[in-house]
Amino acid sequence: MKHILKTLAVASGLLVGAATASFAATEITWWDFLSGGDGVRMKALIADFNKEHPDIHINATTSEWGEPFYTKVRTSAAVGQQPDVMTFHLSRVPLAVKEGVLSDITDEDLANAGLSKSDYFPRALESATEGGKLKAVPFDVHALVLYYNKDLLSKAGLLGPDGKPQGIGTIDEFNAALAKLKEQGVETPVSFQTGGEGGTWRVFYTLLAQQGGKFMDGNKVLDGDNAAKAQKALAVMTDWVSKGFAPQQAEYEASVALFSSGKSAFQLNGVWEVPTYTDLAEKKQLGFEWGAIQVPAWMGQQATWADSHSFAIPQSPQGSITGEKRKAVMTVIGWMNKHSIRWANAGHIPAYKPVADSDEFKKMEPNATYSVLAETAVYDPRSNIAGVGGPIYDAALNIMSPAINGFMTPEEAVTQMQESLGQLAAN
Template sequence: MKNLFKIAMLSTVALLSVGGVQAKEDVVWWDFLSGGDGVRMKALIEQFNTEHADTIEIQPTTLEWGTPFYTKVQTSAAIGEGPDVMTYHLSRVPLGVQSGALAEISTTDLAGVGLGPDTFAPANWEAGQSDGKQYAVPFDIHSIILYYNKDKLAEAGLLGADGLPTGLDGADNFTAALEKLKGGSEYALSLQTSGDGTPWRVFYSLFGQQDGVFLGDDGTFFPDESIPKAVKAVETMAGWVSGGYAPALTEYEGSVALFTSGAAAFHINGVWEVPTMTDLAAKGELGFEWGAIAIPTFFDHPATWADSHGFAIPNNVGKEMTPEKKAAVLEVISWMNKNSLAWASAGHIPAYTPTRESEAFKTMQPNATYSILADTAVFDPKSTLAGVASPVYDAVANYISPAMNGELEPQAAIEEMKADLQDQAD
């Protein structure tokens, strides 16, 4: 009997050693995704777990978005209690690296699961780097876009035969279009004009279209030659409000409601509101036909603010990841990218090039219409002061938003913003 037991044990060990039987790896996952994003991610996790039922199981936890999430990541990683993998805004990579919260992900490891610089748009891939090292893998590209009411644009003669807006490129042409729409709507344009989010994204887009430099190589915010470009961007935004085209002091939710109620012909917001429009239209609650396109080219060339949800591995101090765990985490990151078409239904553009270039995505509307943003994206400055819920966002609320609403001159707004950020950096 003893011999039979010994033979059985040796056989089990042999099977384990050649991979005949694998121990199941549990992957602890943290994200900050709520609303439609949260619903879609939960579905992807369930699908992954079903397909990997015998080998890997994602154990997900959703935490509060923004500063609370990133603070918890930093404090947890410092004592070795962070997750195995997490969602992460690429704009936060510089701060995550400086604080020691992120582990480097080697290009060799990523290549082993079919990921690398050749499978992502160049700017998107580089946004996950710090000093040339990879710390995060892109999952999507989310940017601001221009939503439009097709009925109102058709009445104003601004809709082409293909159902897309016409004559919007150029700051003067865009203003002329707003003037045509002004009479048929409470507002020609709705956007958040109070706070930090949309004002930053619009400003950085208009600034990028002029090749403005936000942070110089020497650490100077708004180098002298870029100040006039920044002022021009703010003047353009302020003109929308002072001209009566867009409402003053409007919070995010109010700006969305102005468009969905039919009170505004245009709406500038992130791609993440596409599900809102889609769901309302499906319920018959929108009351008009809508569409969405990339932000017009107001100045020298196309450029639009963008960020990415990505995947990162925390630098769990004193808790080295086993080769088996690392393999499981890499499989999670790879699988999510290769199955990101479902994620695109939240309005996002897939970061993974084969998915973005697939026929299935090319027929997904309105995403495919604005997918050019993958090639024209300008990601946040690589600074520990920049990124989601950062001092840069605070500075926008303190200076650019007041300038939009006529409470501060654009020139003064940029000069004060420059001084504020420079003081924090020095």
């Protein structure tokens, strides 16, 4: 009898072990660069995905945003130790393709995720594509927007009955509004990062694109009449600073503080600051009503700087993930897109149109108000010198920012960019 019981116990143990093995979760190595509010939201999404999918488990690691993250990706791929999936800025896709670190996302991959190319805004999809191949799956559209202080605009007669700015549709009208606000005692009528790279680049690129200008044409930097358009964009920004409409050499945090403290009537910044002002307002620490709209077509055409967070599958010289693990990764990507309404409350516009078109998103303000910019968004140049943390951002810091603060003329700045970036682009 004891022998029979012992045999049954062994057999039972083997069955349990076999069952456990057969239902072991597929482990997914995930890398992202998301901190602050974005990081909190993504960690919550990952936790919920893991709860809902006992067969798939995401092991997430967060690294430093910008060039440190992309250097880590490049180094890991070179030695075959890359993650299974990662977040990626679409502005970095051209350089990543040149480096060979992105695996193509096929139609079969999208089908495994329950997605299709028609689900996405054309501008985002185009930016995710290189050489006719989809290199990443867009997750959002995050762009430059115009924040505004309703109280200050109302006092100046610049707030319409719909609660949105009025009389600022052209650059001349906007400049007149800034002058009026200054006369009424507003310390810094419009705030943006005038002493750094990101904020300077986004405003400049928007003003350039609104003239129909191209920063790059092939490998040529500010070629032909694009040089004059770039000078005009820099001249507008220089004029704002010289007249005291915008702050001198303001770092990012200072530009945000000027608006949140009520010292600026407008702020040009990314959608990612929406949670900041929402939280301050809820805590009754803001002191005024605010809103955000797409940047008006000041220079003639509706265009706005934009980028997208996306999901990409890295590859090494030995290849990329295949089989069931690849299907699992696409399941993750599909789930994240279909639940991106929770990402949208960080200010982002969902790149996945079924969510962007949903009633829930249409009630989300101010996102729903400025979401129209997804159709006219202008992504960084298709070049290996463009993108987050790239040489163009260095030029914004070392050439554009000094120019708008009066240390060189717009003409001198454009010449320097043509020379320094032109050499890099040709290589």
